[in-house]
Amino acid sequence: VQLVESGGGLVQPGGSLRLSCAASGFTISNYVMNWYRQAPGKVREFVAAITGSGLDTNYAVSVKGRFTISRDNAKNTAYLQMNSLKAEDTAVYYCFAAARWGRGTQVTVSS
Numbered sequence: 001v002q003l004v005e006s007g008g009g010l011v012q013p014g015g016s017l018r019l020s021c022a023a024s025g026f027t028i029s030n031y032v033m034n035w036y037r038q039a040p041g042k043v044r045e046f047v048a049a050i051t052g053s054g055l056d057t058n059y060a061v062s063v064k065g066r067f068t069i070s071r072d073n074a075k076n077t078a079y080l081q082m083n084s085l086k087a088e089d090t091a092v093y094y095c096f097a098a099a100r101w102g103r104g105t106q107v108t109v110s111s
Contacts, residue, residue, distance in 0.1 A: 001025035003095045008105030011085055019080040019105060021095030028052070031098050033071055033078035037091035037107075044094070048080060063089075085109045 007019040021033065029052050038044040048069040049058045057069050068081040078095065085107075092104040 001098055001100050003097060003100055003102035005093060005095050005102045005105040008093060008107045010108045010110065012111050013086060013109055015085050015109070016081070016083045017085065017107060019082065019093055019107075021078040021080075021097075021102060023076045023078075023097065026098050027073075028071065028076050028078065028097060029073040033069070034096040035069060035078075035080045036094045036096055037089075038094070038104075039088075039091040042091075047093070050078065082107070 002024045004022045005019060007017060009017060011017055032049055032051055034049045035047040036044050037047050045060065047060050047063055048067055050069045050071050054071050059067060066084045071078045087109050090107060090109050092106050094104045095102040
């Protein structure tokens with residue numbers, strides 16, 4: 001069972017990034033897929049979640065209206081579209097599902 005995040009990078013405030021979480025060893029359609037993030041010196045916090053069917057989503061208040069979580073069960077991959085990025089979105093972003101964590105991908109928002 002493995003989760004691999006990708007798509008992070010350096011972006012200017014107001015910019016966008018799309019993160020991917022590719023799963024292997026299990027079928028994501030059976031699981032809620034989650035995104036968390038951890039900024040330097042802070043605890044890891046919930047960002048967004050999507051049910052197995054993709055019909056229900058949940059977001060942290062701080063990202064609601066700017067981030068969109070989605071999934072492609074055929075590709076066994078979940079996504080996090082991040083728009084209108086702010087400096088405070090800078091963090092390592094982690095995928096969590098099936099009681100497993102990915103290694104994370106760094107997102108830095110800076111001018």
